Amino acid sequence: MSTLLSKQHELGVVLYLSLFLIVTLFIRRLRRWQHLRHIPGPPLAGFSRLAWLVPLARSGEIPTWMREAEQKYGRIVRVGPNMLITSDWKLWRRIMSVRSPYTKSERFRGFRTDPTKDHIVSALDEEEHGRLRSIMVHGYSGKGVEGVEEKMDADVLSLIHLLESRYISHNKAFDFARKAQCFSIDVIAHLAFGEPVGFVATDSDVYNHIDIVEKQLPVMGMTLNFPGFFKLLNWPPFNRLVPKAGDKDGMGKLMGIAKETAARRFGPNKKVQKDMLESFVSRGLTQEEAEVEILLQIMAGSDTPATAIRTAVLLVSTNPRVLRKLQADIDSVAPFPKAQVIQDEKARSLPYLSAIVKETLRWLPPAMDIAAKVVPPEGDEWNGTVLPPGTEIGWNAIGLMRDPEVWGNDADQFRPDRWLDAEADPDKLRDMDTVGEMIFGGGSRYQCLGRTVALMEIKKALFELFRRYEFEVMNPGNPWYSRCWNIFEQHDLWMKAHPRDSTSVA
Numbered sequence: 001m002s003t004l005l006s007k008q009h010e011l012g013v014v015l016y017l018s019l020f021l022i023v024t025l026f027i028r029r030l031r032r033w034q035h036l037r038h039i040p041g042p043p044l045a046g047f048s049r050l051a052w053l054v055p056l057a058r059s060g061e062i063p064t065w066m067r068e069a070e071q072k073y074g075r076i077v078r079v080g081p082n083m084l085i086t087s088d089w090k091l092w093r094r095i096m097s098v099r100s101p102y103t104k105s106e107r108f109r110g111f112r113t114d115p116t117k118d119h120i121v122s123a124l125d126e127e128e129h130g131r132l133r134s135i136m137v138h139g140y141s142g143k144g145v146e147g148v149e150e151k152m153d154a155d156v157l158s159l160i161h162l163l164e165s166r167y168i169s170h171n172k173a174f175d176f177a178r179k180a181q182c183f184s185i186d187v188i189a190h191l192a193f194g195e196p197v198g199f200v201a202t203d204s205d206v207y208n209h210i211d212i213v214e215k216q217l218p219v220m221g222m223t224l225n226f227p228g229f230f231k232l233l234n235w236p237p238f239n240r241l242v243p244k245a246g247d248k249d250g251m252g253k254l255m256g257i258a259k260e261t262a263a264r265r266f267g268p269n270k271k272v273q274k275d276m277l278e279s280f281v282s283r284g285l286t287q288e289e290a291e292v293e294i295l296l297q298i299m300a301g302s303d304t305p306a307t308a309i310r311t312a313v314l315l316v317s318t319n320p321r322v323l324r325k326l327q328a329d330i331d332s333v334a335p336f337p338k339a340q341v342i343q344d345e346k347a348r349s350l351p352y353l354s355a356i357v358k359e360t361l362r363w364l365p366p367a368m369d370i371a372a373k374v375v376p377p378e379g380d381e382w383n384g385t386v387l388p389p390g391t392e393i394g395w396n397a398i399g400l401m402r403d404p405e406v407w408g409n410d411a412d413q414f415r416p417d418r419w420l421d422a423e424a425d426p427d428k429l430r431d432m433d434t435v436g437e438m439i440f441g442g443g444s445r446y447q448c449l450g451r452t453v454a455l456m457e458i459k460k461a462l463f464e465l466f467r468r469y470e471f472e473v474m475n476p477g478n479p480w481y482s483r484c485w486n487i488f489e490q491h492d493l494w495m496k497a498h499p500r501d502s503t504s505v506a
């Protein structure tokens with residue numbers, strides 16, 4: 001009898017505690033929901049990241065959703081219990097400006113390449129971020145650095161040689177999305193490690209890097225929403241999932257190369273070269289920091305230019321008017337040998353090529369992470385909307401880049417001429433340039449350090465490809481596989497290329 005009573009008592013306690021826990025959790029959720037309830041968004045977004053943000057990150061349909069969200073809920077949308085996105089470019093400009101009191105959100109932790117170490121993107125502390133930025137800004141901008149253009153030229157010629165020898169001369173189709181990716185990884189590896197890894201030379205996915213990274217992309221997109229996840233990866237058994245410098249393939253293999261590259265720049269027998277890494281080291285980057293920064297270059301600098309190059313090739317090849325104008329721009333250049341690559345300065349002076357690059361980046365921004373920043377402790381207000389302290393707010397890339405107020409009613413159309421037309425209206429052009437620059441972060445506090453390198457690479461590649469070839473899309477109705485996990489997974493862009501005569505060939 002007494003055992004039965006004590007069992008009943010235990011059951012009562014368990015029930016009471018469970019009820020208490022449920023009520024407490026419910027009140028916490030209600031409070032969290034309440035503090036941003038004045039901001040519209042999908043109903044479930046206010047309650048849990050799991051209910052809404054995470055499935056979205058897993059969908060691969062981020063651009064489509066961002067567009068619809070902007071149209072349905074407006075310029076500030078609630079996407080999580082404590083998270084907003086905005087497509088108001090003036091608000092985003094303010095958030096990203098040099099003197100803005102907004103700071104980086106914990107989301108950036110999710111970009112760590114090593115769960116125990118920060119690099120410039122994952123460093124949340126503003127002072128630390130500023131220190132790393134001041135060490136690296138010169139090298140990234142190319143000041144005092146030798147060989148950036150020469151290395152890139154060699155990689156462009158290597159891509160041309162591959163296409164020519166394996167595919168074009170045999171009238172064979174190729175997946176241009178993959179070729180662009182191999183090219184971009186080689187370019188950035190060439191700059192970061194001092195030599196290309198050989199993706200183009202071997203026409204293969206060296207160390208299964210692309211395959212492994214592509215499989216991880218949906219998971220990475222999701223884990224960005226759980227900054228604490230990275231702490232978990234420090235402990236067994238989860239730490240076994242983390243790539244390591246000794247691995248034979250994937251990111252771990254590149255980690256190993258980054259470690260060796262950094263090691264060569266320190267110690268009594270250090271190798272001194274006037275390249276980007278040397279610029280970083282001479283300004284105070286430590287060996288440990290160099291290891292992660294080298295890897296970050298590969299992470300940040302390979303997929304993004306590849307997305308721009310393949311998107312431009314597809315869009316230009318399927319727009320005959322745009323193609324003709326680009327060909328005219330290219331043919332206006334004084335003839336030079338095919339064995340050479342257009343100089344960066346010359347490429348930058350070509351108005352239609354520049355318009356195509358800006359328009360491609362606008363039409364499909366290669367880096368779509370919302371890059372959320374945190375509202376300062378004093379809170380903020382924007383056009384009457386209260387932004388409570390601690391709220392995370394990111395950008396709605398597609399909302400901004402398709403905003404009819406900035407780009408006109410044909411904002412959804414790929415129309416490079418809009419950049420040339422706007423020259424007649426300096427105010428309009430200034431706004432377009434300001435918003436267009438947000439593709440690289442905008443402002444100068446967090447602006448992409450690889451911007452100069454990326455633009456050089458994209459312009460050189462497009463010029464040389466369209467100087468030599470006309471591209472034929474094999475399946476125009478469904479030209480490629482394209483999904484966005486903050487950055488893009490794109491492949492199966494099957495194309496053939498046919499040689500063309502350009503007057504710019506000597």
Ligand code: HEM
Pocket residue numbers: 120121133188296297300301302304305308365366367371438439440441445446447448449450451453454
């Ligand atoms: C089309 C190509 C690219 C795009 C669209 C792009 C976009 C961006 C964006 C939006 C940010 C800012 C994120 C934030 O809000 O904090 C950023 C930062 C950065 N990017 Fe890029 N990027 C590109 C290419 C590259 C390349 C080629 C490299 C390396 C060579 C690179 C290195 C970096 C670095 C180091 C940062 C961190 C800057 C900082 O936090 O101070 N990016 N990029």
